[in-house]
Amino acid sequence: MVKSLYVATLEAHSGKSLVVLGLMEMLLGKMGKVGYFRPVIDQVNSNGADNHIETVINHFNIDIPVKESYALTQDEVLELYNEGKSSEILDRIINTYKTLEKRFDFILIEGTDFYRENNVIELDLNRDIAKNLGSPVILVDNAKGKSLKDFCSSVVSAVRSYKDKGLNILGVIANKTRPENTELVLTEISRELDRGTSIYSVPRHPELSHPTMMEIRDALMAEVLFGEDYLNNQTGSFGVGAMQLANYLKHLSANGLVITPGDRSDIILGALQANSSANYPSISGILLTGGIKPEESIMKLLEGSEPSVPILSVKQGTFATTNAVGNIKSKIYAKNKGKINTSIALFNKHINRQEILEKLETYEPKIVTPRMFQYNLALRAQAIKKRIVLPEGEDLRILQAASNLQKTGVVDLILLGNKEEIEKNAILHGLNLKGIEITDPCSSSKFDDYVLTLFELRKHKGITMDAAKDLMQDISYFGTMMVYKGDADGMVSGAIHTTQHTIRPALQFIKTKANSSIVSSIFFMCLENRVSVFGDCAINPNPTAIELAEIAISSADTAKAFNIDPKIAMLSYSSGASGIGEDVDRVRQATDLVKEKRKDLNVEGPIQYDAAVDPIVGKNKLPNSKVAGQASVLIFPDLNTGNNTYKAVQRETGALAIGPILQGLNKPVNDLSRGCTIEDIFNTVIVTAIQAQEQ
Template identity: 40%
Template sequence: MTRSVYVTSIERGDGRQIVELGVMELLTRRVDRVGVFRPLVHDGPDRLFDLLRSRYRLTQDPATGYGMSYDEASTVQAEEGTDELVSRLVDRFHALARDYEAVLVLGTDYAGSQLPEELALNARLANEFGAAVLPVVGGRGQSAESVHTEARNAHRAYAQLGCEIPALFVNRVTPADREEVRDQLAAHLPVPCYVLPDEPALAAPTVAQIAQALQGTVLLGDDAGLARDALDFVFGGAMLPNLLKALTPGCVVITPGDRADLVVGALAAHSAGNPPIAGVLLTLGERPGKEILALADRLAPGTPVISVAGTSFPTATQLFTLEGRLSAATPRKVETALGLFEQCTATGELLDQISAPRSTRITPMMFQHQLLERARADRRHVVLPEGTEERVLHAAEVLLRRGVCDLSLLGPVDSIRKKAADLGIDLGRARLVDPTTSELRDDFAARYAELRAHKGVTLDLAHDVVADANYFGTLMVEQGLADGMVSGSVHSTAATIRPAFEIIKTATPKAGPGTAAGGEPAAAPIVSSVFFMCLADRVLVYGDCAVNPDPGARQLADIALQSAATAERFGVEPRIALLSYSTGTSGAGADVDKVREATELARARRPDLPIEGPIQYDAAVDPVVAATKLPGSAVAGRATVLIFPDLNTGNNTYKAVQRSAGAFAVGPVLQGLRKPVNDLSRGALVGDIVHTVAITAIQAQEPG
């Protein structure tokens, strides 16, 4: 039976899109097929519905996502009565629900819809849909006592109308009152109550939104600059020294267009990171000359400079009525909203409360969600040596906003800050370290010289070596100043993992289930890698596609067992296929014999694992082919861990599948080191970096 969750409220201004987004995030962690239904809609685009479809890759036809328009609903209710209105909406809902395991219902928005008793309508629809109700109460500008009273009244109103209420949310509470409100509600409500503080970054309009609302002309700025949040407005009319004192982080400077001194001064302050501003808004329709604009562009590339026709007062009046919106065009706000929701909500408890069904398989999206959730559950510290790389900075912002892990970024600190300021990225909670000037450099040099003394490394040479960001980051991990490291977006694989081989070294072999009678351990001290290949309907593990060029039979067996352990650690049930160009006993030759021997060695070490080899790729993953080529096999047609015979085959196969099948590849994930260090593809996207860092943090949670 489809399980539905109905998010609703009691009035406008509650900011409940945060809760709707957060609940959707939770449902897609556990459920494969989630639908979205909005009973009543306004004319024009539905930004939240479009956001949910885009972010969660929903295949749902937009036409199925709503019941009817508000105008139509008012007419039906007036002419035919509430029962007829509800009946039609219930029919539309069930037409959608039969195709999904769970449905998120977005309640009405109390936006002057002409519908009487709107709260009662939401309650009745929830009951008719068989949906659990999550009421949201807004607390902006209210005292703790007022919020407490309103939340209790909301719970009582929906409970008296027969609704199932697994939890209640209070949003936009004054941060200083949050604990008091939470404690009061915990003492007086029979259900969990989650209290979210007011977050300025969510209420702040973006610079792009300001330009659109004021019909401004963008003179300078790129997409990243226009996506910045306008956290404050500073009006410039005084002399430059006084303006500089008034600047605040994330502010928009508003000044007449003929004040070139203030424009240049504000952008120069931004360039120095003191403080980073969101942009400059020029009034009166005046524009600086070409020379000033060229200088401004050189001072702060990407920072928006916008011209509007109005004077300062009407411009200010419009600005103060603008409020930020969650949409597919504001991904940074989305990450902030999800981070706030996850920080303030016991997500596991809520999922249990709403009784969301659990899918029997792990989809790629579920896998990606689980990575972030597991990393967040036991936060670790990851060092990123490529601190000035744009993709790394964007990934760092996502990781920090979502609370996935703590971060150190390496590189010239002023350069990192300037780059972050140009991108509008807040790195306030990250640790920034310059390896060349760090007070740790001398100690690290002494440690590296000690570790490499047998190779003739002197202290002077070590002092130079540890200035390299990858060596410095690896030593941070080795010395316990970070739990793991991720690099490789601009460095080669060798540059990333060589320091790990020299400093961290391989893990001590551990005996596992099925250790051979002779006492041979379950894994040998070899470093290998896997990719998590997120296909449309499943997650496969490919190994080794990045490290070992031509492993022998014993090494291949080691790689298979390491890969099985990694798969199991990340929720993929290991069924191991050692691949070759022939299946079973059909072929012979040195290459096939190597795979056959590796299979026998792996089975001897871990007889508890399903292992098949040699086997061709099609027989490993296609049940129809498997039935012909290897009938009766526990692995054939169902393999989840695919081990390639050499690096040439593995690397080309993963890239072919990634590009041709549209697979999302996470990795390479290194296995076999004492502490986690992971490499990135130099073509890694921001999402790739985020998920690789999450994997690294999860690896660091394992006892050494």
């Protein structure tokens, strides 16, 4: 079952709080521990949170420290965007969410409020957050002040934009609809969307539309003269007391707000008397304008009578005050139990709670974003820290990646090279290498032991002690020997050396696993909505059918080790039985070998790339296949095809390619491209650490 639900809106004042309150009560009644999270809040209030957080946490008594219930403020988001650090926004949100996820069985996530002039950013941000947290979405929109046609069109467009991003819309809530349009809205929206999207409509409710006296006080910065204990009074209509009292009393309405100049003692006293009378409706409060307070004798009279309604005073004139009250957007807040209970009651009445719960129980997230994948990698690496050696310690990219890795605390690192040069380079570029071991192979206390070990391992191949000593001065040999001897758990190299230079020592004495005849490689291709495994794109130029089968099996096992369900596509220029020729026959034979050796694996081949990854093409070309259209492990027929394809996909789609990751060795040694980035090094080290955990 999914562990979270994201509530998103398209604009400010959508009534999203009503939905959050209703969902929270529903979830608490059906699940164990339910948490609450706001990725981005508008601004921090005096209590260190915002109104939404206080309302939900206090009303439902949720055990979350306020500072842990949100990740960023709007100002921080805009600052990071302006500095070109948009990726850091998602990183901080994911980190905060994952901390909460450890404590709760389920987390209700409330999206942003659209109170600022950055709606486009917020629309994209909400979609990205939901996608990266793997959450299905409840989408809320406000029908108030819109034509039926415009509102329905807006909702349908928003749903499609979310679905285009690969997100699952669990339900759509049309909020604040006209009571007479409630059913019509459902019909109009349902006509445009597929049947799998549940549509609900919640009509307007006067209590939720009008502000309380507390909201009026805060919005107008009013002074409370009397009735501090009654600020939660709910207002209804409001009117100006400018006529004679006898005439004004005829215009009083239930929960009405009386707006009058501060020197109109007759209106003030008359309204209070009417509030106590059984013959007139109760008022919610009195708002005195013009910065005028009642005369001393009237104030004394009021003090003695202790009014049961708030009396507020503002500096604005009557006309400006009346307009300001009319423009107040009412909110739900922690102390107003009436609005909270009304919201929950409305939700329960108009939303099919059982339908939502059933959808949550059966929903399985299919999206794996690059950031989700990277975060989970780091989490796994951190669980059992491993020591990874980086032989090319004098390369600046290696130093920068090492510094970044050290900050995360996910691995322990060893840099090989001249210590003085490495430290000088780090200082020059402002890098912190504290806690990282730096070893110069030639002056290492283990050098002689490593030389002797290499000699013993390779003397049957004719190596001499002098040759072993010369080889051990090579950083690749020294680093690989550290792994062999257990002084390091894995090695990552190749930033400035060839693949052959990196893996030759590993083939000589770390050697391949008992069930492997070759070393092969894969790339984790982190596309927008999924992570695919590409192999072999770096090592074997022209594998035989037997080698192709082994590459496929090794790649499937690697996929499983990294929580990717392996569905293997053996790629060729034709699909199924349509093609003939030596190349396609080799792929067909390899596919048969995989099926024979590993009956637990789903494999299809030969199959073309488009049929492997596109559900429509796959169903058309191979309708009975369990792999076509949904392949997660793609095996290329030769290195030429594989290397060019992974680079084309990476460049054209902006996909993150992690690798090459070597398979088949007894201990993890991984190769870098000489054009690798700092992020490539960072990711490859983490993958190597996880591989070391599996040894």
